[in-house]
Amino acid sequence: MSTFRHKGRVVAGVLAGVVVLLAVGYACLPYYARQALIHLMPDIDDLQLFDRHTVERGDTAWLWPHAQGYNRYRLEPEDSACLARLETVSFLVIRHDSILFEHYYDGWNDTLTSNLYSATKTIVGLLVGIAHGEGAIRSLDDPVSRYIPSYTRGRQAQVTLRDLLTMSGGMAWDESYASLFSVTTHGYYGNDLYDLVTGLDVADAPGRQYSYRSGETQLLAFVLEAATGQTLSEYAEEKLWKPMQAERDAYWLLDKEGGDEKAFCCFHTTARDAARFGRLMLHGGEWGGRQLVPADYMAEAMRPASYLKDQWGKDSLDYYGFQTWIMHYRGQVNPYMRGMLGQYVIAIPSLDAIVVRLGHKRSDVYRRELTTDIIRYMDIAMKVLQAER
Numbered sequence: 001m002s003t004f005r006h007k008g009r010v011v012a013g014v015l016a017g018v019v020v021l022l023a024v025g026y027a028c029l030p031y032y033a034r035q036a037l038i039h040l041m042p043d044i045d046d047l048q049l050f051d052r053h054t055v056e057r058g059d060t061a062w063l064w065p066h067a068q069g070y071n072r073y074r075l076e077p078e079d080s081a082c083l084a085r086l087e088t089v090s091f092l093v094i095r096h097d098s099i100l101f102e103h104y105y106d107g108w109n110d111t112l113t114s115n116l117y118s119a120t121k122t123i124v125g126l127l128v129g130i131a132h133g134e135g136a137i138r139s140l141d142d143p144v145s146r147y148i149p150s151y152t153r154g155r156q157a158q159v160t161l162r163d164l165l166t167m168s169g170g171m172a173w174d175e176s177y178a179s180l181f182s183v184t185t186h187g188y189y190g191n192d193l194y195d196l197v198t199g200l201d202v203a204d205a206p207g208r209q210y211s212y213r214s215g216e217t218q219l220l221a222f223v224l225e226a227a228t229g230q231t232l233s234e235y236a237e238e239k240l241w242k243p244m245q246a247e248r249d250a251y252w253l254l255d256k257e258g259g260d261e262k263a264f265c266c267f268h269t270t271a272r273d274a275a276r277f278g279r280l281m282l283h284g285g286e287w288g289g290r291q292l293v294p295a296d297y298m299a300e301a302m303r304p305a306s307y308l309k310d311q312w313g314k315d316s317l318d319y320y321g322f323q324t325w326i327m328h329y330r331g332q333v334n335p336y337m338r339g340m341l342g343q344y345v346i347a348i349p350s351l352d353a354i355v356v357r358l359g360h361k362r363s364d365v366y367r368r369e370l371t372t373d374i375i376r377y378m379d380i381a382m383k384v385l386q387a388e389r
Contacts (some may be wrong), residue, residue: 002210010095013239020122024169026178030186030190031189031190031191032185032186032188032189032190032191033180033181033185033187033189035052035190036180036185036188036189037180039175039189040373042115042117042140042177042340042341043115043341043360044114044115044117044341044343044358044359044360045114045115046115046253046266047113047251047268049180050253050254050255050262051253051254051256051257051258051259052251052252052253052268053128053231053233053234053251053252053254054233054249054250054251055233055236055241055249055250055251055262055267056237056239056241056242056249057241057242057246057247057248057249057250057253058241058242058243058244058245058246058301059080060160060246061133061245061246061247061248062244062245062288063247064094064097064098064099064101064272064275065097065098065353066099066129067095067096067098067099067100067388069100069388070098070099070100070101070102071101071102071103072387072388073100073101073383073384073387073388075380075384076104079302079376079379079380079383082376082380083103083105083359083380084105084108086132086342086359086360086361086362086363086373087105087245087359087360087361088105088108088342088357088358088359089104089105089106089108089112089114089358089359089360090104090105090108090110090114090270090271090355090356090358091103091104091356091377092102092271092272092275092354092355092356092357093353093354093355093381093384093385094279094353094354094355094356095351095352095353095354095385095388096352097279099272100180100384100385100388101384103171103351104271104291105139105359106221108358109268110271110272111248112270113248113250113251113268113269113270114265114268114269114270114271114274114343114358115253115265115266115267115268115335115339115343116268116269116274116339116343116345116358117212117265117266117339117340117341117343118264118265118338118339118340118343118344119267119274119337119338119339119343119344119363120217120262120263120265120266120267120339121214121217121263121264121266121323121337122277122323122324122337122345123236123240123277124217124220124224124232124263124264124323125165125220125301125322125323125324126240126277126280126285126293126323127224127232127235127236127239127240128140128161128165128223128224128303128323129293129294129297129298129301129322130235130239130240130293130294131224131227131228131235132294132297133293133294133297136227136228137161137223137224137227138317139161140160140161140162140165141160141161141162142160143157143158143159144156144159144161144164144219144223145157145158145224146348147222147226147227148219148222148223148226150198150200151198151219154201154202154204155170155201155203155204155205155206156201156202158202158205158206158207159171159202159206160206160207161223162207162221163206163207163216164216164217164219164220164223165220165301165322165323166210166305166317166320166321166322167210167211167212167213167216167320167323168206168207168208168209168210168211168305168308169199169202169206169213169216169219170202170203170204170205170206170208170211171200171201171202171203171215171216171219172200172201172202172203173196173200173212173214173215173216174212175212175213175214177340183196183200183215184214185219187214187215187262187264187265187318188262188265188266191255191256191259192255193218193255193259193260193262194222194260194290196215196235197215197218197219197222198219198222200215207308208308208309209308209309209310209311209313210305210308210309210310210311210320211311211318212311213285213288215264217323218263218264218343219264220263221260221261221263221264222260231251231261231330232252232260232261233252233261236250236252236265239292240292243288243290243292244276244280244287244292244298245287245288246269246273246276247270247272247273248269248270248273250267250269251267251268251269251271252266252268253265253266253268255293265339265340270360271356272356273348274337274343274345274356274358275312275354275356277337277345278337278346278347278354278355278356279344279347279354280292280293281298281302281324281335281347282347282352282354284298284299285297285298295366297322300321301321301322301324301335302321302322302324302325302326302335303321303326304316304317304318304319304320304326305317305320305321305322306318310369311369313325319368319369321335324336324337325337325338327346327370327378329375330382332348332349332350332351332384333349334346334347334348334349335347335349336374338374340362340369341359341361341375342357342358342359342360342361342362342363342373343357343358343359344357344358344374344377345354346374346377346378346381348381351385353381353385355377355378355381356376363376364373
């Protein structure tokens with residue numbers, strides 16, 4: 001009996017030692033790593049996890065009307081299964097400024113906001129175009145150091161705003177979402193975005209090759225704030241959200257209370273309000289008779305920066321413009337916004353249509369730069385559109 005008690009005390013002592021070691025190890029981790037361990041992988045309903053700024057709607061909202069054939073289309077079983085398998089929460093198809101098909105899953109509805117994740121980058125790109133059109137930004141070929149004077153270490157001094165817009169700034173940013181200690185994890189869960197991004201070296205020669213780096217969008221946002229004297233949320237509210245007559249308030253997540261917006265990832269809005277960015281792309285930056293984003297800037301933003309090499313370094317870039325993706329699909333050339341978990345706002349100019357998909361998962365299988373899920377969503381949307389033509 002005493003032997004059992006002795007073994008029990010030994011086991012308890014070992015377990016206590018392990019707990020102490022784990023606690024000490026956790027306490028020694030940097031802030032962002034501790035937060036990542038608490039919250040684990042990001043998800044679209046992370047609004048309550050972070051401090052945020054409200055991007056307020058205006059006094060008058062423009063509401064999407066229903067098309068004559070609203071929700072008349074019935075999804076084929078395999079299409080419905082595809083949407084469910086990837087945990088879709090919202091799927092909208094809009095044509096001629098009217099909602100043709102709209103479906104929500106898993107208790108979602110048209111009032112709930114989702115993190116758009118990297119689709120947020122396109123919003124930053126639009127705001128840069130506005131600031132340039134208003135003269136707050138003198139030239140897209142200005143060096144970053146014109147607006148952030150400290151950004152001059154090594155190759156930093158060579159980086160221009162155009163480089164950042166086209167993801168060719170060469171920043172030493174590790175686009176890894178699963179690693180506890182990646183700079184992306186640091187950016188998402190950390191509380192020191194400005195120091196993190198402005199302190200990174202420029203590893204590759206700027207302006208030569210496209211390489212997707214979230215930090216370059218974040219740096220672009222800091223340029224924008226320096227140029228306009230406003231926070232990102234304030235500028236977005238004044239120049240886009242209110243003029244686009246948004247239906248609901250949006251939210252921009254911050255790195256800490258009173259801190260900086262996470263420009264590379266974290267704009268929260270509903271599916272219907274996200275569709276407004278698709279409408280803006282369809283109309284070349286115009287909304288309700290008012291040119292919100294200069295037309296020439298919009299044209300360049302939605303055109304591939306073909307003077308750059310693509311991510312493989314073999315061919316000219318044909319799928320990315322100014323913080324905006326370009327999809328080649330069945331002869332169509334469609335500008336679109338794209339987020340980490342399959343957040344998509346797709347403009348289809350040839351059909352005057354918009355597709356919005358929000359959800360918890362995306363495919364990990366690629367066909368060149370596209371994940372296969374977006375191809376399936378386009379296939380489904382085309383069935384909806386063709387059924388009503």
